[in-house]
Amino acid sequence: MDPTKTEGTEYFHRVVDCQWACPAHTDVPEYIRLIAQGRFTDAYMLNRESNVFPGILGRVCDRPCEPACRRGRVEDKAVAICRLKRVAADNRDDIRDRLPQAPHVSNGKRIALVGAGCASLTVANDLIPLGYECVIFEALDTPGGLMRTNIPAFRLPASVLDEEIAYIVDMGVDLRLSHPIESMRALLEEDFDAVFVGSGAPKGKELRLPGRDDTDRIHIGIQWLESIAFGHVSSVGERVLIIGVGNTAMDCCRSSLRLGAKDVKVMARKPRAFFKASDWELEDAEEERVEIVVNHSPRAFLIEDGKLVGMKFDVVEYEFDDRGAIRDSRIVDEATFPCDDVVLAIGQENAFPWVERGIGIEFDKWDVPIVDETTYESTLKGVFFGGDAAFGPKNIIWAVEHGHQAAISIHKYCEGLSLTDRLPRGVNLTTAKMGIHEWSYSNDYDPAGRRIMPHVDLRKRFRKLNIEVELGFTADDAAAEVERCLNCDLQTVFAADLCIECDACIDICPVDCLTITHNGDADSIEANLRTARLNAEQALYVSGPLKHTSRVMVKDENLCVHCGLCAERCPTGAWDMQKSTVVIPYASDEASRDQQLCQITRKAG
Amino acid sequence: MTSIVKPRIVHHGLSRNRLGLTIRDYEGGMSTLCAGCGHDSVTAAIIQALFELAVPPHRVAKMSGIGCSSKTPAYFLGASHSFNAVHGRMPSIATGAAAANRELYLLGVSGDGDSLSIGLGQFAHAVRRNIDMLYIIENNGVYGLTKGQFSASADIGTAAKRGEVNEQPPIDPVQLTMALGGTFVARSFSGDKDQLVPLIKAGMRHEGFAMIDVLSPCVTFNDHEASTKSYQYTREHSHEVMHTDFVPPMPGIRVAYEEGEVVPITMHDGSRLLLRKVSDDYDPHSRGAAIEYIRTHQRKGEIVTGLLFVDESEPDMHGINSTTGMPLNELGFRSLCPGKRRLASLQRRYR
Ligand SMILES: Cc1cc2nc3c(=O)[nH]c(=O)nc-3n(C[C@H](O)[C@H](O)[C@H](O)COP(=O)(O)OP(=O)(O)OC[C@H]3O[C@@H](n4cnc5c(N)ncnc54)[C@H](O)[C@@H]3O)c2cc1C
Ligand SMILES: Cc1ncc(C[n+]2csc(CCOP(=O)(O)OP(=O)(O)O)c2C)c(N)n1
Ligand code: SF4
Ligand code: SF4
Ligand code: SF4
Ligand SMILES: [Mg+2]
Numbered sequence: 001m002d003p004t005k006t007e008g009t010e011y012f013h014r015v016v017d018c019q020w021a022c023p024a025h026t027d028v029p030e031y032i033r034l035i036a037q038g039r040f041t042d043a044y045m046l047n048r049e050s051n052v053f054p055g056i057l058g059r060v061c062d063r064p065c066e067p068a069c070r071r072g073r074v075e076d077k078a079v080a081i082c083r084l085k086r087v088a089a090d091n092r093d094d095i096r097d098r099l100p101q102a103p104h105v106s107n108g109k110r111i112a113l114v115g116a117g118c119a120s121l122t123v124a125n126d127l128i129p130l131g132y133e134c135v136i137f138e139a140l141d142t143p144g145g146l147m148r149t150n151i152p153a154f155r156l157p158a159s160v161l162d163e164e165i166a167y168i169v170d171m172g173v174d175l176r177l178s179h180p181i182e183s184m185r186a187l188l189e190e191d192f193d194a195v196f197v198g199s200g201a202p203k204g205k206e207l208r209l210p211g212r213d214d215t216d217r218i219h220i221g222i223q224w225l226e227s228i229a230f231g232h233v234s235s236v237g238e239r240v241l242i243i244g245v246g247n248t249a250m251d252c253c254r255s256s257l258r259l260g261a262k263d264v265k266v267m268a269r270k271p272r273a274f275f276k277a278s279d280w281e282l283e284d285a286e287e288e289r290v291e292i293v294v295n296h297s298p299r300a301f302l303i304e305d306g307k308l309v310g311m312k313f314d315v316v317e318y319e320f321d322d323r324g325a326i327r328d329s330r331i332v333d334e335a336t337f338p339c340d341d342v343v344l345a346i347g348q349e350n351a352f353p354w355v356e357r358g359i360g361i362e363f364d365k366w367d368v369p370i371v372d373e374t375t376y377e378s379t380l381k382g383v384f385f386g387g388d389a390a391f392g393p394k395n396i397i398w399a400v401e402h403g404h405q406a407a408i409s410i411h412k413y414c415e416g417l418s419l420t421d422r423l424p425r426g427v428n429l430t431t432a433k434m435g436i437h438e439w440s441y442s443n444d445y446d447p448a449g450r451r452i453m454p455h456v457d458l459r460k461r462f463r464k465l466n467i468e469v470e471l472g473f474t475a476d477d478a479a480a481e482v483e484r485c486l487n488c489d490l491q492t493v494f495a496a497d498l499c500i501e502c503d504a505c506i507d508i509c510p511v512d513c514l515t516i517t518h519n520g521d522a523d524s525i526e527a528n529l530r531t532a533r534l535n536a537e538q539a540l541y542v543s544g545p546l547k548h549t550s551r552v553m554v555k556d557e558n559l560c561v562h563c564g565l566c567a568e569r570c571p572t573g574a575w576d577m578q579k580s581t582v583v584i585p586y587a588s589d590e591a592s593r594d595q596q597l598c599q600i601t602r603k604a605g
Numbered sequence: 606m607t608s609i610v611k612p613r614i615v616h617h618g619l620s621r622n623r624l625g626l627t628i629r630d631y632e633g634g635m636s637t638l639c640a641g642c643g644h645d646s647v648t649a650a651i652i653q654a655l656f657e658l659a660v661p662p663h664r665v666a667k668m669s670g671i672g673c674s675s676k677t678p679a680y681f682l683g684a685s686h687s688f689n690a691v692h693g694r695m696p697s698i699a700t701g702a703a704a705a706n707r708e709l710y711l712l713g714v715s716g717d718g719d720s721l722s723i724g725l726g727q728f729a730h731a732v733r734r735n736i737d738m739l740y741i742i743e744n745n746g747v748y749g750l751t752k753g754q755f756s757a758s759a760d761i762g763t764a765a766k767r768g769e770v771n772e773q774p775p776i777d778p779v780q781l782t783m784a785l786g787g788t789f790v791a792r793s794f795s796g797d798k799d800q801l802v803p804l805i806k807a808g809m810r811h812e813g814f815a816m817i818d819v820l821s822p823c824v825t826f827n828d829h830e831a832s833t834k835s836y837q838y839t840r841e842h843s844h845e846v847m848h849t850d851f852v853p854p855m856p857g858i859r860v861a862y863e864e865g866e867v868v869p870i871t872m873h874d875g876s877r878l879l880l881r882k883v884s885d886d887y888d889p890h891s892r893g894a895a896i897e898y899i900r901t902h903q904r905k906g907e908i909v910t911g912l913l914f915v916d917e918s919e920p921d922m923h924g925i926n927s928t929t930g931m932p933l934n935e936l937g938f939r940s941l942c943p944g945k946r947r948l949a950s951l952q953r954r955y956r
Contacts, residue, residue: 073617074614074616074617075616434607437607437609438607439607442606442607442608443607443608444606444608444610444612445612445614447612447613447614500641500824500828500836500837501796501836501840502641502642502643502646502795502796502822502824502836503645503646503649503795503796503798504640504641504642504645504646506649507645507646507648507649508611508645510611510612510613510614511614511616511618512618512619512628531616531618531619532618534617534618548836548837548840549840558618559616559617559618561612561614563608563612564607565609565611568607568609568640569640569641569645570640570641571639571640571641571824572641
């Protein structure tokens with residue numbers, strides 16, 4: 001094999017599995033180390049740079065980082081990355097004087113943002129410090145989007161939302177509440193330099209079955225949750241059926257319990273392996289004694305005397321192939337479940353009734369606007385989309401990332417620069433060696449298991465709608481959990497010309513991930529690895545020829561625990577542990593690059 | 606905080622041997638040797654070999670003398686017996702242990718100083734008695750522990766780190782062991798586990814004295830350009846004549862090999878060694894020819910490696926002395942201590 005290219009960004013960034021998996025590329029290991037040092041405010045600020053809402057995301061993030069976490073491959077459970085983010089938020093000092101501020105004079109550019117959800121707020125967060133005037137139009141009388149209207153307060157307290165939204169609004173957002181935009185055409189005619197659409201995916205999916213229109217006790221999940229959030233709904237019948245097993249369903253079933261329901265069932269069409277809800281949401285619902293019924297496909301709503309009395313289902317049996325995918329299904333029975341209310345939680349869609357067709361914004365065959373995946377620009381120049389409005393419903397952290405990218409595009413658009421000529425990501429490396437037997441990080445492998453989030457007692461939590469269930473990690477929990485992080489950003493960097501092939505690194509490696517072997521094709525190298533390759537998605541590093549024997553050093557990144565012992569035991573310093581910092585450009589970086597370019601051209605002129 | 610101790614991580618990629626143990630169960634304490642010392646690699650090879658052989662760790666007695674090499678039993682098989690003897694005196698302790706408990710696997714680790722300088726007399730008698738043990742000499746040409754003085758295995762012309770040149774002829778443990786009647790004689794290199802691990806397995810299974818001279822560079826005092834025991838010199842000058850594959854006893858299973866190229870040797874416990882000739886003109890069964898071959902190549906500056914001589918037919922110390930078949934600690938009190946009357950009758954025989 002050819003020597004692996006570790007120059008550039010990709011190789012070392014990928015090694016930091018969590019940071020690679022995070023849509024906004026949050027520098028997870030660094031913030032965990034800051035927490036370990038008790039530097040909660042610094043940890044919070046580092047988070048905020050990329051994910052903007054650490055307090056919110058420390059509670060409800062979809063946490064794609066955790067399934068990616070290397071610790072989950074070495075043992076069974078990932079580091080509680082999300083919970084640690086909340087530790088930073090819970091323990092931070094007042095950070096307001098560390099927030100970026102708007103300059104005294106504006107740059108004269110005005111941006112319209114539709115919707116005050118996390119996507120628009122992120123755009124404003126990035127553009128206001130550069131001098132842009134950001135006007136956010138929000139249909140409701142409060143900002144926050146679905147984070148406010150749909151994520152229940154028992155998962156995300158209003159105070160947390162208020163505080164983190166205020167950080168942005170107080171930078172100088174012109175927030176126009178109760179101000180729905182009813183015509184894109186009209187908006188475009190106003191005096192704005194660019195428009196950002198962050199209006200979300202507001203339409204809950206319908207279930208057209210017999211009896212659907214004969215009662216008012218069938219609710220659409222996301223609308224129903226919104227009504228609960230605003231106090232328009234404050235009770236529900238004793239027996240509630242939730243249709244669907246996504247995250248919305250989990251919020252609906254748990255909300256029902258808080259509105260007085262006694263018997264709540266979540267009805268799933270397929271077996272558990274196919275559930276859309278995250279594991280932890282399922283666990284939390286089941287802890288509250290919600291019953292999840294599998295293999296039941298809705299057939300009809302049962303109405304008697306104009307009253308909803310139950311629902312009829314087909315009982316389905318599935319056949320699976322070797323990989324566990326469904327090969328076939330058949331109806332084997334039918335079943336009736338009595339109920340007083342039904343909540344439909346089977347998905348969400350985009351809807352843009354206020355965007356006129358034929359004004360240059362093109363829609364695809366699903367009636368979703370065509371949006372560029374790098375620039376987030378629509379087919380109409382100067383109109384950008386982000387968050388759920390761009391590519392359909394995702395989650396908060398994706399909406400934030402869209403916001404960052406759209407902010408870069410808006411800035412470039414307003415400056416008349418190419419939207420695609422964006423600053424590349426970078427990786428900085430610095431050695432972590434501090435002295436003899438001394439490295440700049442806590443490298444010991446702590447076999448401790450993942451800490452469990454303490455919850456409010458089951459008897460107490462239903463008394464009010466807004467009792468936050470998760471109590472947050474205690475100081476002891478946090479202190480133990482931070483040590484579980486493997487410091488994957490401390491990279492093993494190899495210099496082939498220094499290696500004397502003494503095998504010291506190979507012998508010491510606690511996970512046997514290093515091999516010196518004769519070079520050959522990928523198969524022959526893999527066949528000679530000391531530990532079989534378990535994960536083909538993880539990189540295999542192959543060095544250049546070693547000077548004594550022309551063999552090569554091979555490292556399987558999969559299980560490396562970044563203990564640094566290879567570098568510690570290497571007599572020649574061929575292995576070094578180097579701290580990598582992934583540099584993610586934001587609108588502010590683009591702006592300072594523009595400024596520097598300007599100065600250079602001016603000097604040259 | 607920096608930790609320099611190898612953590613015990615039972616990761617998903619670990620395999621288990623016949624006893625259900627992982628290789629971690631064959632490790633020992635953290636090495637305090639210099640980073641890059643060849644001895645650490647020999648330790649790793651021992652761990653690998655014993656794991657693959659599925660030797661129960663508590664059935665092993667590790668024996669050593671004094672030196673960096675002799676420290677290494679602390680770094681493998683944490684759950685076994687061990688005796689760290691005074692300098693050069695390990696062979697007699699091992700002889701005693703072998704006499705007392707013939708069911709233990711004796712694994713001696715020594716250095717060129719420990720075995721060829723101060724301990725040469727002891728070593729010679731252990732070979733002569735054909736003690737049933739594996740005796741590894743971690744040979745680096747110097748006294749590593751006392752900061753690099755030449756040992757008895759230093760070659761003529763090799764230079765110390767500070768520049769002084771050795772003028773005295775070396776003792777080659779391989780030729781010495783063969784001359785003394787050793788029944789299993791091998792040479793290997795710490796940097797070549799493909800060769801070393803099967804040799805250790807074979808040596809563990811050999812009934813009688815198995816000596817492996819492992820060239821094991823002292824990275825701190827003898828790894829410079831003018832040294833003949835450096836990593837680079839050893840790699841450039843070693844020459845494998847006989848490659849050994851170790852095949853554990855597998856009743857009913859025939860091992861396929863090409864007739865003529867491979868010499869099979871069946872060992873006492875039914876395991877087999879497949880000796881593959883790398884050099885055509887080498888015969889591992891002829892003591893005289895083997896010594897001649899090694900000497901000739903030594904004169905040309907070549908280091909001959911591999912399983913150089915093996916003879917499975919000679920009896921070990923117990924066989925020679927017709928000792929009891931059981932370990933002494935398993936004999937009943939009456940057989941061990943037959944009483945005054947038996948003692949008196951024994952003594953009468955010598956009056
Ligand atoms: C029940 C439920 C639970 C969820 N739980 C989680 C979770 O735990 N973790 C997670 O990461 N994600 C979760 N999500 C998804 C997440 O809430 C969304 O992906 C995210 O809020 C999208 O942000 P956004 O800024 O794109 O849009 P939104 O948050 O939807 O905000 C859009 C805003 O635009 C306003 N608006 C719409 N049209 C107009 C108009 N024409 N004029 C003016 N204003 C308008 C809306 O009123 C709204 O305030 C959940 C979603 C649901 C439905
Ligand atoms: C009776 C006695 N004499 C001398 C010493 C000093 N001494 C300690 S180790 C050693 C030499 C060890 O050399 P070697 O066996 O080659 O081991 P290495 O350190 O090279 O592995 C000597 C002479 C001693 N400990 N005891
Ligand atoms: S840092 Fe080095 S020794 Fe530690 S696990 Fe990774 S490769 Fe192995
Ligand atoms: S410890 Fe260093 S010199 Fe020795 S094999 Fe590993 S990288 Fe090469
Ligand atoms: S002094 Fe030499 S023999 Fe001793 S530990 Fe260091 S490198 Fe190994
Ligand atoms: Mg020595």
